Structures are given as C-alpha cells and as structure tokens.
Amino acid sequence: MELSIVIVNYNVKYFLEQCLISVYKAGRDIDMEVFVVDNASADGSCQMVKQRFPDVKLIENSENLGFSVANNQAIRKISGKFVLLLNPDTVVEEDTFSKCINFMNLHPTAGSLTVKMIDGKGRYLPESKRGLPSPMVSFYKIFGLAKLFPRSKTFARYYLGHLDENKTHKIEILPGAFMFIRKEVLDKIGLLDESFFMYGEDIDLSYRILKANYDNYYYPETRIIHYKGESTKKGSINYVLLFYKAMILFAQKHFTQKKAHLYMGVIFLAVYLRAFLSILKRIAKRIYLPIVDASLIVIGFLFIVPSWENYRFHASNSYPDKLVMVMIPTYIIIWLLSNWLNGAYDKPQKLFATTKGVLWGTILILAIYALLPLNFRFSRAIIILGSVWTVLSTQGVRVFIGVFDKNLIPFFQKKKRNAIVGLPSEAKRVIEILNNSYIDYQYIGLVSPQKEITDQTQLANIDQIVEFVRVNDVNEVIFCSSNISSQEIIRNMLILSNSGVDYKIAPPESVSIIGSNSINASGELYTPLLNAINSITSKRNKRLLDLGVSIFILITIPIWFIISRKPIFLLSNAISVLFGRKTWIGYIKTNNPMSGLPQIKDGVFQLKKNCKDESHQDSEINFAYAKNYSIVTDLSILWKNILSST
Structure with a gap:
C-alpha cells in the first residue's frame, strides 16, 4: 500500500463529501486507502459516507474524542508507506498525491511535507508554512507585530513571511489541515500526543519530527483549497481557551523550565486579553443595535412629549412626571421586544423588519392602553407620534448601517x-x-x-x-x-x-x-434547506412556542388532571420542554434520522400523526417539515395531539 489518508470529521457533511470526491480523483492511479473517523457528528455524515463512498474505512465514534485520538484510531490500522492527515474542509488537486509521493521518494531525509493552501476566495493562506512558536515568535504574533511587518525574518517568523510562498523550503511546523508523513517516521517518534484535544497537536508532531533528525518541507508545486473556519469557529472564547491551553501544554513538554515559564507568561497574558476582547466583541455585537434604538426613541420622546403638551395644553409639564417616567420606558420595552420577535436584531435581517416590529408593538400598546384605568392613561397621540418617530429613526439607522455593512440587510447587497x-x-x-x-x-x-x-x-x-x-x-x-x-x-x-x-x-x-x-x-x-427550520427566526419562534405551551400547561395543570387521560405525560414533558431537553413537535424517528436535516430536539409529538398520505416516506415528511417550517404547522399538530389525549 502506497498511501493511507486519514480524515477526521465533525459535523461538516457537505465539505467532507466534496473533499472525498477530490481525494478519489487524486488517488485514481495510486494504491491507497481512505479512513474517515467521525467524532459523533449529528448531521448525517456517516450515512453519506456509507451511501456515496462504500470503499471508505469508516470509524464511528459515539462521542467527540478530539483530533489527536481520532487520528490515532485510524493510524493504528493503516498499511500505507505514507500517511496523509487531511482536514475535511479541503479540496486537493488531481496530482497532489502523486507529486507528494515523488517528492518524498526523492528526498529520503524528508519526514513530512505540506503544500500551498488557498482559501475559498483564491487567496494564499499564510499558515501553509510556519515557524516554531517560541516565546518571542509568539509574542510578535499575539501583539500584532507579525501583521505590521509581514516580510520580516524576525517579526513574521510565525508564518515564515520572509520565505517565498511559491518556492520549496525547509520549514519547522506543518499545518494540521495537510500533513503528509512518512510512516516509518511515525513508527519511530510515535503517534499524535493525545493530551492535545484540539489545536497544538500539529506543532507537537512537527517538532518531534525535527528532533528525530528529519526535515519538514513546504512544497508549493501542488495546491489545495482549505475552507478555513469550517470545523472550528476561531472567533469564539472556546477556541481561544483551547488554543492557548494547547500552547501551554506544548511549552511544558518541549521547552526548558525557564523558557517554558516565559512562554506561559506570554500565553496567560494573551488568554486573558483575547478572552476579554472576545466577550466584549460578542456582547457589543448583540446589544449595540437595541441600545442605539432605545437611545433614539428616548431622544424622540424628549421632544415629542413637551411639544405635544405645548400644542394640546399650551403649557409644559402637563402630564405627571411619575406617569411619564413609567409609561415611556414601558412603550420602549414593548417596541424593542416586538422588534426582536420580528427579527429586527437578527443578522441578516429583512429591510422592513423594524417597521413590522414597531407596528405590532404599537397595536399591543394601544390594546393595553384601552384596558387601563383612566388615571393611568397617558396620551394616544403621544403613542402614535412616538411610534412614527420610532419607525423613522430605527429604520433610518438600519438603512445607514446597511449601506456600509452589506451583511446586515441583504437588500443592500x-x-x-x-x-x-x-x-x-x-x-x-x-x-x-x-x-x-x-x-x-x-x-x-x-x-x-x-x-x-x-x-x-x-x-x-x-x-x-x-x-x-x-x-x-x-x-x-x-x-x-x-x-x-x-x-x-x-x-x-x-x-x-x-x-x-x-x-x-x-x-x-x-x-x-x-x-x-x-x-x-x-x-x-x-442547499434546499438554507432558509428553513434552521433560520434564526424559525429557531426563535419554535423555542418561544415551546416555552409558551409549557408554561401554559404548568399553570393550568389542575385542569389537565380533570380533562386529560394523560396528565402525568403532559406534566413531565412540559418540564422537559421548558428546560430545553425536548421540543413539542419533532421529526419522525427513522433508521437514518438526521441525514441532511438541521438538528432539533427530540419531539414529544411526531409529524406522522399529522400526515394524511401514508404513501409518503418518513424521510420525505421530515424533509418537507424542515424545508417549509411554520409555527402554524407546530400549533396544528400540537392541537390535534393534545385534543386526542382529552
């Protein structure tokens, strides 16, 4: 066997499919075997591999064991002269494997190599070649000096920016996305260190190859596409913590005590700085638009209330201050909540989502207003004027932001x-x-x-x-x-x-x-499911329906003990749904339950009871539900099932 390819997959089914297509094209004339190790994906990856690529040696894990453990599971079973550790979100050229094999055969001291990587826009990825992350190299990268001086041999050593990306070079560290390794090297230095759950294992393995007196090469004569960011979300706090934890583990393992302490000091500083910035950025992204909306509405009312008082009563301060201080914030909260329910804080959002939100919020405010005692009624005119200002200001903000941020409102794209x-x-x-x-x-x-x-x-x-x-x-x-x-x-x-x-x-x-x-x-x-049950609006509406129904059942549980044949069933499931363990309406359970479908919780009630045409396959019903999801559908199924239990 010439080549063994190992791909570790986690919930990137469609990218894995494309990767395997390119792998088999590249290996058409090569004696090779392909292993896919799936770390408990829930997107139908394993079913897809079995159906489309029956020759793949599939290892299905029941839990996410991490990158190192998963790779080692396959490496222990391989029989190839060379081993390729490949990410699932990659596409290889047809001559990639043959060129890599030829290069390794011509360079007996080469322990491993990697190739030139480009992203989905056709741009060169600098992590195609990397240097050893020593304390100073890491310091230069963490604090931005590598970006300021991208060609410097000193400051840009993390990505070896001084080396020509189009020429072959000896390098220190290979990227985990593509590691082409001589099997005899792994036999000598050992497998991936399973202490590294995710991140850092590529640095550790590359460094151990160098210490065993082999060379690592950057070989740009063949290229791959790497859709960076698929298997992991690199802006998340979890990524920051996992990555820097891996770096600390690497330092403790390979550096002297003095050097390791220096490195850990730099890393700890970076962890807290990056984690703080990541939290701050995430909070800011979520609340900046509601804060801007609330601020604009408040500014509007500061002009609307006295202006209306002067027009209506020819005097200022005609309304009691306590009433104004209670009612105006109440209106603002209702409008903001209505905006949220109508997707005005989603990204992306529809152009007139905020107009729709304010309209429904105003209707609710006027309905509540009509039920209030006379001494609590404020002014319908101020409500109407306030709603008009709220629409104009909040809609104007979105138009302004949308001109600069095309991702906020697709209308401007x-x-x-x-x-x-x-x-x-x-x-x-x-x-x-x-x-x-x-x-x-x-x-x-x-x-x-x-x-x-x-x-x-x-x-x-x-x-x-x-x-x-x-x-x-x-x-x-x-x-x-x-x-x-x-x-x-x-x-x-x-x-x-x-x-x-x-x-x-x-x-x-x-x-x-x-x-x-x-x-x-x-x-x-x-994909056909792009704007279906997995959209932000649908997820929110489904969860709100689950919460509303659960709370209603819990509040009225004495009545259900009288009218229902299964009150305990309703009570226990209402609690499960309330805490997010279940949803009221779920997919039909099949032998291939999640093949290509967005994930939702197990349902208390299933779709089949609402299907009149028994000729439909369960998978077809699930697909139609996911593709055409509507909260009305859930209400209809829920109503029929609850009625049948009374």
Whole structure:
C-alpha cells in the first residue's frame, strides 16, 4: 500500500463529501486507502459516507474524542508507506498525491511535507508554512507585530513571511489541515500526543519530527483549497481557551523550565486579553443595535412629549412626571421586544423588519392602553407620534448601517450575478439547486470547462473567463467539479483572485454548492434547506412556542388532571420542554434520522400523526417539515395531539 489518508470529521457533511470526491480523483492511479473517523457528528455524515463512498474505512465514534485520538484510531490500522492527515474542509488537486509521493521518494531525509493552501476566495493562506512558536515568535504574533511587518525574518517568523510562498523550503511546523508523513517516521517518534484535544497537536508532531533528525518541507508545486473556519469557529472564547491551553501544554513538554515559564507568561497574558476582547466583541455585537434604538426613541420622546403638551395644553409639564417616567420606558420595552420577535436584531435581517416590529408593538400598546384605568392613561397621540418617530429613526439607522455593512440587510447587497463553468446538464442541476435554495441571483451564462465551446448554450471557454467576468460584471463563479478538474478550478481561482469574485464548487450528484468568502468566516452552503427550520427566526419562534405551551400547561395543570387521560405525560414533558431537553413537535424517528436535516430536539409529538398520505416516506415528511417550517404547522399538530389525549 502506497498511501493511507486519514480524515477526521465533525459535523461538516457537505465539505467532507466534496473533499472525498477530490481525494478519489487524486488517488485514481495510486494504491491507497481512505479512513474517515467521525467524532459523533449529528448531521448525517456517516450515512453519506456509507451511501456515496462504500470503499471508505469508516470509524464511528459515539462521542467527540478530539483530533489527536481520532487520528490515532485510524493510524493504528493503516498499511500505507505514507500517511496523509487531511482536514475535511479541503479540496486537493488531481496530482497532489502523486507529486507528494515523488517528492518524498526523492528526498529520503524528508519526514513530512505540506503544500500551498488557498482559501475559498483564491487567496494564499499564510499558515501553509510556519515557524516554531517560541516565546518571542509568539509574542510578535499575539501583539500584532507579525501583521505590521509581514516580510520580516524576525517579526513574521510565525508564518515564515520572509520565505517565498511559491518556492520549496525547509520549514519547522506543518499545518494540521495537510500533513503528509512518512510512516516509518511515525513508527519511530510515535503517534499524535493525545493530551492535545484540539489545536497544538500539529506543532507537537512537527517538532518531534525535527528532533528525530528529519526535515519538514513546504512544497508549493501542488495546491489545495482549505475552507478555513469550517470545523472550528476561531472567533469564539472556546477556541481561544483551547488554543492557548494547547500552547501551554506544548511549552511544558518541549521547552526548558525557564523558557517554558516565559512562554506561559506570554500565553496567560494573551488568554486573558483575547478572552476579554472576545466577550466584549460578542456582547457589543448583540446589544449595540437595541441600545442605539432605545437611545433614539428616548431622544424622540424628549421632544415629542413637551411639544405635544405645548400644542394640546399650551403649557409644559402637563402630564405627571411619575406617569411619564413609567409609561415611556414601558412603550420602549414593548417596541424593542416586538422588534426582536420580528427579527429586527437578527443578522441578516429583512429591510422592513423594524417597521413590522414597531407596528405590532404599537397595536399591543394601544390594546393595553384601552384596558387601563383612566388615571393611568397617558396620551394616544403621544403613542402614535412616538411610534412614527420610532419607525423613522430605527429604520433610518438600519438603512445607514446597511449601506456600509452589506451583511446586515441583504437588500443592500449586490445581487449575485452567476457564471457557471461546466456542461449544460450540470449547469441545469446547479440552477435547480440555486432556485430551491431561495438565492437572489441572476444567471449570466455558461462557460465551457474546456478550451473550446462545445455547446451553443456556452458563451465563452475557460481561457476567456477573465474577460467574461469583467465584461458581464460577474461577481460569483460556480465550478461544476464533475466537468472540470480541481487543478483547473484552483488555477482559475488564483487568476481571478484580485477581481473580487466569489467562488462556489458544485460536487457531482450532491444537493449542495460549497464556497467561502472570507478567510475567517465559515464557508457558505447553498442547499434546499438554507432558509428553513434552521433560520434564526424559525429557531426563535419554535423555542418561544415551546416555552409558551409549557408554561401554559404548568399553570393550568389542575385542569389537565380533570380533562386529560394523560396528565402525568403532559406534566413531565412540559418540564422537559421548558428546560430545553425536548421540543413539542419533532421529526419522525427513522433508521437514518438526521441525514441532511438541521438538528432539533427530540419531539414529544411526531409529524406522522399529522400526515394524511401514508404513501409518503418518513424521510420525505421530515424533509418537507424542515424545508417549509411554520409555527402554524407546530400549533396544528400540537392541537390535534393534545385534543386526542382529552
């Protein structure tokens, strides 16, 4: 056996699918084996592997054992001369494996190598080559000196910025996304250190290879796409803590006591600084818009109340101060809550979400106002004037922010102008996926994946793609990977990398189109379930329904003991739903329960009882529920099930 490939997967099903397609293309003429170790994914990854890639040696873990343990599980079973540890959110070129094998055979002192990595926008990823994170190297990176002096041999040593990214070099540290290792080296130095749960194991392994008198190489003659940010969310507090914990473990293991203490001091400082900034950033992102809204409404009322008093009563301070100080904050809270329920604080949000929120909030305020005693009634005119000001101010803020932050309100985003590179049959399938994904796009035309036009529907050939993109103002290119090689996809991404174009790849026979528009952001998926039950609004509405029904049942439980045949059932489940262990309405349980479906809690009641057509498969019913989710559907099913228990 020439090559053994190990891929550790955790909840990135569609990226894993694309990765495996590219792996088998690259290994077509190589004697190889592929292991996928799944760390208890809940997105149907294992089912997908079994169905689409029966030759894969799949190891299914019942819990997330971490990156090191999972890799070691497979490494203990491999029989290849070389081992490749590969991330699931990657795409390799067709000649990647053969070139790596040839290089290793020509360089007997090479213990391992990595290749040139680009992100989903076609941009070079600096972590393709790294230096040893000594205390000073880490200090320069943590405090931004590496970014200020990206080509400095001293300050930019973390990413070896002084080394040409297009030339082969001996390096110190390989990235965990692609580690091509000689098996005899692993036999000599041992497997991955399982003390590292996630992060740091690549640094530790690379350093141990160097200490065993082997060389680590950066080899840019072949390239891969790495959708950085998929398997992990690098802006989270959890990432900060896990990463720096791994760095401390590395220092304790490999540095002298004096050097380790210095390193740990730098790391502890970085942990607290980064964790504080991460918490601050997260809080600021969540509350800045409500605070701005509340501030604008308060400012508005400071003018509205005295102006109305002067107009209506020809005097100021006509309303009791205590009444004003109680009622105005109450109005503001109701409007803010109504805005939240209507998605005015979601990202992205609809253009007129805040208008809708204020409208419903005003209706509620007027309804409550009509029920209040006369001495508690304030002024309907002030409520109406306040609501008009609230709409104008909050809507104006969103328009202003949306001009600068296109991700806040999709309305302000430039419409997708798509070009598809592929054959007509694949282009038709891609367009169908786009249509089912509710993407607002304009199809510009089809580009031949070859150097000649082979069909009358193709407007240009692959060599004309730069000019085609420029002339037609194309801002997104979708490559059909069954019609064009990964090598050609990467080549064209690099050619267009400065044009501001986004890229997607449509794997063959898949329901997804995959891409990434930012080095630090999660990848993008176009799938039929994009705007369904997994949307922010749907999740919020479903949870609020669960809470409301549970509280109602708990408050009225004496009545249920009289009218229901299963009061204990309702009571116990109301408590479970209240604490988030269950949801009132869930998927039908099947042998393949979560294949491709967004995750929700187990349901107290299942969908099947609401299905009149028994010819439908359970999976079809689940899919339809997820795709067309509505709170009305949940209420309907819930009503029928509760009625049947009385």
